[in-house]
Amino acid sequence: NAGVTQTPKFRVLKTGQSMTLLCAQDMNHEYMYWYRQDPGMGLRLIHYSVGEGTTAKGEVPDGYNVSRLKKQNFLLGLESAAPSQTSVYFCASKHPGQSSYEQYFGPGTRLTVT
Amino acid sequence: QQPVQSPQAVILREGEDAVINCSSSKALYSVHWYRQKHGEAPVFLMILLKGGEQKGHDKISASFNEKKQQSSLYLTASQLSYSGTYFCGTESRGSSASKIIFGSGTRLSIRP
Numbered sequence: 001n002a003g004v005t006q007t008p009k010f011r012v013l014k015t016g017q018s019m020t021l022l023c024a025q026d027m028n029h030e031y032m033y034w035y036r037q038d039p040g041m042g043l044r045l046i047h048y049s050v051g052e053g054t055t056a057k058g059e060v061p062d063g064y065n066v067s068r069l070k071k072q073n074f075l076l077g078l079e080s081a082a083p084s085q086t087s088v089y090f091c092a093s094k095h096p097g098q099s100s101y102e103q104y105f106g107p108g109t110r111l112t113v114t
Numbered sequence: 115q116q117p118v119q120s121p122q123a124v125i126l127r128e129g130e131d132a133v134i135n136c137s138s139s140k141a142l143y144s145v146h147w148y149r150q151k152h153g154e155a156p157v158f159l160m161i162l163l164k165g166g167e168q169k170g171h172d173k174i175s176a177s178f179n180e181k182k183q184q185s186s187l188y189l190t191a192s193q194l195s196y197s198g199t200y201f202c203g204t205e206s207r208g209s210s211a212s213k214i215i216f217g218s219g220t221r222l223s224i225r226p
Contacts, residue, residue: 031212042116042201042218043156059116059215090155094212102146102158103203103214 001026004106006091012112013081021076021109023091031094032074033058033103034066036087043090049074050096081113115139117204119217126192127225134187134220136202145178145185146203146214149196156201159187189222197224 007022023032030051035043045058049068063085065077074093078085088110092103117138124132136145144163148156162178162185173190189196199221203214 033214035216040218043203043216044116045213045215048213056213058213096212102161105155105157107155 003027004091004093004104006089006106006109008109009107010110012114013078014114015082017081018077018079019081019111020078021089021091021111023074023076023093023106024072025074025091025093025104026072027093027095027104028071029093029104030071030096032068033092033094034064034074034076035090035092036060036085037090037108038087046076046089081111083113085111086113087111116215117202117217119200119202119220121220122218123221123223125223125225128194129191132189132192132222134189134200134202134222135184136186136204136217137182137184138204138206140183140204140206142178142180142183143205145176146205147176147185147187148201148203148216149198150201150219151198159200192222192224194224194226197222 004025033048034046044060047066049055052071055066067075088108090108091106094103117136120135147159150156164180176187178185199219201216201219203216
């Protein structure tokens, strides 16, 4: 099992450009999450999904959109990138069951917006 | 709202003990602890559910005081491999779908 994978690993964008980050998991997890990590801020939840076709906002959803068309994939989109979106983005997945299971994290995507 | 972790950073010599605290303003259902090495993804350590339980993993243990909405992580006889940033994540009662909110982290450095 590959676990949770993220594509791409690194990306540099210019302000105003758009891009999509792909998260894939092969553990048949229902729940998937997108976090961003900035120095001194910890992990902040952007959006999450409780199953195929469903998404919900987290702590810092502005400027991002997500889609969960397939159970194994969770896409994070930036329609018009801004320098404030420079960050490391982590995807995670989790088995359903209130509080009983750990989150499995992907390796991260380092995004720089110039 | 993010849980508050303290201290923000701690430096230990190998073999010393450390305590990392995590507190929330919300009623909690569970607390999760993760460790992250520089440049890597966070790795799960343990989950504590409501009920004031205490868990242990090797020389790392944790407690959860549901009434005080606090959790503490105890690292005993620290090893070089314990270095990294520790995050607590909290699930609040009434929040939907296992939404876990993480604190800003505690950076732990171990010196030989």
